[in-house]
Amino acid sequence: MRDRTIEQVTTVVVGAGHAGLAASHFLGDRSIDHLVLERGEVANSWRRERWDSLRLLTPNWQSRLPGLRYEGPDPDGYMTMGEVTEFIERFATASRAPVRTGTQVTSVRRTDGGYHVTTSRGEIRCRTVVIASGACNQPAVPRFTDAVPASVEQLTTFDYRAPAKLPDGGVLVVGASATGVQLAAELQRSGRPVTLSVGEHVRLPRTYRGRDVLWWMDASGVWDQRYDEIDDLTRARRLPSPQLAGTPERTTLDLNALTSMGVELVGRWAAVRDGRALFSGGVRNTFSLADLKMGRLLDTFDEWARTDGQDAEAGPAERPAPTRVPPSTRLQLDLGSGEVRAVVWATGFRPDYRWLDVPALDAKGQLDHKGGVVASPGLYALGLPVLRRRKSTFIHGIEDDAREVIDHLTRYLAVRQ
Numbered sequence: 001m002r003d004r005t006i007e008q009v010t011t012v013v014v015g016a017g018h019a020g021l022a023a024s025h026f027l028g029d030r031s032i033d034h035l036v037l038e039r040g041e042v043a044n045s046w047r048r049e050r051w052d053s054l055r056l057l058t059p060n061w062q063s064r065l066p067g068l069r070y071e072g073p074d075p076d077g078y079m080t081m082g083e084v085t086e087f088i089e090r091f092a093t094a095s096r097a098p099v100r101t102g103t104q105v106t107s108v109r110r111t112d113g114g115y116h117v118t119t120s121r122g123e124i125r126c127r128t129v130v131i132a133s134g135a136c137n138q139p140a141v142p143r144f145t146d147a148v149p150a151s152v153e154q155l156t157t158f159d160y161r162a163p164a165k166l167p168d169g170g171v172l173v174v175g176a177s178a179t180g181v182q183l184a185a186e187l188q189r190s191g192r193p194v195t196l197s198v199g200e201h202v203r204l205p206r207t208y209r210g211r212d213v214l215w216w217m218d219a220s221g222v223w224d225q226r227y228d229e230i231d232d233l234t235r236a237r238r239l240p241s242p243q244l245a246g247t248p249e250r251t252t253l254d255l256n257a258l259t260s261m262g263v264e265l266v267g268r269w270a271a272v273r274d275g276r277a278l279f280s281g282g283v284r285n286t287f288s289l290a291d292l293k294m295g296r297l298l299d300t301f302d303e304w305a306r307t308d309g310q311d312a313e314a315g316p317a318e319r320p321a322p323t324r325v326p327p328s329t330r331l332q333l334d335l336g337s338g339e340v341r342a343v344v345w346a347t348g349f350r351p352d353y354r355w356l357d358v359p360a361l362d363a364k365g366q367l368d369h370k371g372g373v374v375a376s377p378g379l380y381a382l383g384l385p386v387l388r389r390r391k392s393t394f395i396h397g398i399e400d401d402a403r404e405v406i407d408h409l410t411r412y413l414a415v416r417q
């Protein structure tokens with residue numbers, strides 16, 4: 001009697017972002033019956049979890065999904081959130097993905113023949129599961145947020161929408177990767193004094209030798225580097241997003257640009273003691289490391305241009321000026337003084353697997369997998385950092401990963417007929 005209420009399907013895909021939809025595209029191609037379960041709507045993260053002014057940092061010409069590419073009038077531009085949502089919706093429609101929206105997966109557990117999936121709208125049995133629930137479900141913030149005085153408003157990038165929603169007065173933005181530099185610039189432009197706390201970061205110019213820097217990542221093969229060719233994969237998977245912003249002017253948004261706008265730089269926020277934020281003093285080293293790594297990457301592009309015969313087409317090789325080190329940086333800031341009225345945590349994201357009742361997480365709560373193949377038979381993942389290639393989490397990176405992961409899943413099903 002109970003079994004009759006349990007739906008059966010070969011594969012369940014968790015999440016209808018671009019990764020889950022790409023999985024569905026290839027499952028459909030191989031005639032594998034499946035369901036895509038989505039707690040919200042298609043492209044939910046882009047609709048609900050991003051701030052108003054955000055644009056993609058990847059150019060339009062790079063926005064491609066299996067069977068769909070940008071064909072608008074501005075290939076060098078950067079999509080707004082509305083445009084990204086529309087692009088992903090178009091993909092869902094074109095690939096006729098069997099998406100069930102408003103269906104939260106609350107548990108996935110292993111059974112004899114596969115997996116038992118519990119959702120907010122019923123039970124499903126399946127042989128294989130593809131986890132495409134995203135890598136950025138929750139903000140990652142340090143433990144000491146509780147020690148920040150209540151007079152200072154704290155926001156993560158999930159709460160932040162626009163400067164006008166913040167109290168008047170100074171803002172401390174924490175984290176200088178893509179999100180942090182974009183928000184620091186926006187808040188400074190709104191007339192608020194901004195202090196930016198800078199830890200390890202990846203510096204990149206927006207354009208290099210006359211082309212978008214991401215053209216170089218693509219063309220030189222850096223983005224195609226496979227997970228099993230990377231020396232320190234754990235580190236590569238933890239790398240913060242590059243300091244890039246997708247603005248119509250295609251300007252570089254690095255620390256030099258921010259200090260020119262009037263943003264004050266301080267070191268990494270290490271602790272709160274007696275109501276004071278304590279910052280690390282090692283900014284010179286942090287800045288020079290980022291400059292050094294950027295230089296190495298640009299060397300790689302130059303070397304590729306030389307060997308691939310691109311030198312004549314590209315502009316002359318150039319190097320951005322080193323990051324300016326302020327004469328002195330503050331080591332502490334009194335959070336009770338009223339100088340800072342809000343803190344915006346732009347310290348990264350982490351996935352949420354509280355619904356996964358399968359022992360597949362490592363000590364840090366990350367999914368333990370090899371190129372998207374999880375140790376639990378029939379369990380797969382897509383959309384995680386450097387899953388199979390350096391480009392894995394980006395929209396244009398999903399096609400190759402999804403094809404290979406679904407190929408593996410197809411073989412798995414075939415040998416267990």
Ligand SMILES: Cc1cc2nc3c(=O)[nH]c(=O)nc-3n(C[C@H](O)[C@H](O)[C@H](O)COP(=O)(O)OP(=O)(O)OC[C@H]3O[C@@H](n4cnc5c(N)ncnc54)[C@H](O)[C@@H]3O)c2cc1C
Binds near residue numbers: 050
């Ligand atoms: C701020 C920011 C900017 C980015 N900018 C770019 C960019 O410029 N270019 C680019 O290519 N990439 C960018 N990315 C990276 C990447 O493209 C996005 O993170 C993208 O959303 C990842 O797609 P996904 O399908 O893997 O995950 P998501 O889009 O997060 O989709 C996962 C889906 O799973 C659903 N879900 C989660 N848990 C459950 C559950 N238990 N039950 C049911 N459904 C569930 C969610 O609602 C969501 O819809 C950016 C990421 C962030 C955070």
